[in-house]
Amino acid sequence: MEQINRAYASLFATYVAHANRSGFEDGLNFWGGSTVFDPNGKLVAQAPYFEEALTKTEIDLNQLHRTRARLPLLRDERPELVQRELERLLHK
Amino acid sequence: MEINLSIDPELVRKILTEFIRSEISHAGFTRAVVNLSGGIDSAVSFALAAEALGPQNVLAIRLPYKTSSADSLEHAQMLIDKFGCPSVTISITNMADPLIDREPGMSEIRKGNIMARARMIVAYDQSEAFKGLVVGTGNKTEILLGYTTLYGDSACALNPIGDLYKTQVRQLAQALGIPEPIIAKPPSADLWPGQTDEGELGFTFEEVDRLLYLLVDQRYCPEECVEAGFNKKFVRQVFERIRKHQFKRVLPPIAKLSSRTVGYDFLYLRDWGS
Numbered sequence: 001m002e003q004i005n006r007a008y009a010s011l012f013a014t015y016v017a018h019a020n021r022s023g024f025e026d027g028l029n030f031w032g033g034s035t036v037f038d039p040n041g042k043l044v045a046q047a048p049y050f051e052e053a054l055t056k057t058e059i060d061l062n063q064l065h066r067t068r069a070r071l072p073l074l075r076d077e078r079p080e081l082v083q084r085e086l087e088r089l090l091h092k
Numbered sequence: 093m094e095i096n097l098s099i100d101p102e103l104v105r106k107i108l109t110e111f112i113r114s115e116i117s118h119a120g121f122t123r124a125v126v127n128l129s130g131g132i133d134s135a136v137s138f139a140l141a142a143e144a145l146g147p148q149n150v151l152a153i154r155l156p157y158k159t160s161s162a163d164s165l166e167h168a169q170m171l172i173d174k175f176g177c178p179s180v181t182i183s184i185t186n187m188a189d190p191l192i193d194r195e196p197g198m199s200e201i202r203k204g205n206i207m208a209r210a211r212m213i214v215a216y217d218q219s220e221a222f223k224g225l226v227v228g229t230g231n232k233t234e235i236l237l238g239y240t241t242l243y244g245d246s247a248c249a250l251n252p253i254g255d256l257y258k259t260q261v262r263q264l265a266q267a268l269g270i271p272e273p274i275i276a277k278p279p280s281a282d283l284w285p286g287q288t289d290e291g292e293l294g295f296t297f298e299e300v301d302r303l304l305y306l307l308v309d310q311r312y313c314p315e316e317c318v319e320a321g322f323n324k325k326f327v328r329q330v331f332e333r334i335r336k337h338q339f340k341r342v343l344p345p346i347a348k349l350s351s352r353t354v355g356y357d358f359l360y361l362r363d364w365g366s
Contacts, residue, residue, distance in 0.1 A: 023110075023112070024111060024115070025361075026361040026362050027114075027115055027250070027362070027363075028110065029107050029110070029111060050106065050107065050110070059146065079336050087343040
């Protein structure tokens with residue numbers, strides 16, 4: 001889960017905050033460990049595993065600019081191309 | 093393909109004791125009862141329950157039959173002494189024998205099933221008397237292989253160790269401080285003298301746990317397991333055992349007649365509303 005969140009944060013050059021529950025639901029155990037990743041994929045906050053917690057962190061929105069200038073994935077993206085490809089895959 | 097059956101015993105211990113506390117308190121209870129066979133599985137379930145609920149809240153039950161080995165009773169006593177839990181010892185000979193004696197030459201399987209179900213009757217009776225839920229002692233290996241008596245040793249209110257393979261139960265047992273003779277002795281249902289699980293099954297837990305991990309946890313198909321070096325006949329045998337015993341792992345089917353049938357359309361979580 002943490003790998004996936006880190007990958008999304010890096011790929012979209014954005015903050016990703018993921019809140020996971022802890023404790024048991026009908027016997028099923030949840031592991032807690034909520035995370036916030038910054039646009040560089042760096043972990044900025046994490047709650048403890050398996051415990052209930054209130055985890056706070058400040059996020060620096062200017063980091064979006066800094067990361068996106070360094071790695072202009074969003075600027076270079078061709079959404080119309082992605083859309084066309086998606087349409088083709090979905091409706092072929 | 094990588095086969096790694098090692099566990100983090102301290103993390104597993106934390107999750108399983110929390111599981112026991114959570115499930116028992118959700119059901120409105122604070123206590124538990126555990127049938128202690130003297131073997132490693134019940135030792136681990138018992139130790140987890142004692143740690144989760146406090147030793148005074150766990151009743152240890154010893155249920156010898158006349159052919160049970162003396163070691164079984166002794167090993168169960170070692171645990172009772174170690175954890176300081178209340179205990180009862182009730183012979184099942186007088187419960188089981190009238191039924192067994194009706195048919196001279198009854199097969200060992202039938203006798204074993206009768207003993208397992210007699211023990212279940214005592215566990216559930218003590219459950220009511222002690223106001224504690226029955227904590228199960230079946231591991232993942234035996235659940236998958238169906239190496240269990242339906243409504244016998246498999247009967248319980250909750251099972252903390254049912255997702256641990258036998259070889260993983262051994263790792264947890266070490267961390268919980270289960271006495272060495274219990275960990276070291278060959279696993280046995282002790283339903284007849286000299287019986288061992290591995291002798292009866294025809295393979296070792298070490299071998300079969302590795303295969304089960306590939307087939308079940310990693311979802312490899314039998315052919316891929318053979319390619320990975322497992323004996324073809326062994327793979328076929330284990331796969332068939334898993335398939336054949338599915339009925340022991342699910343509730344019996346109910347014939348659907350109405351618009352809302354328990355098990356099909358009436359589907360609430362077990363701890364619904366609590």
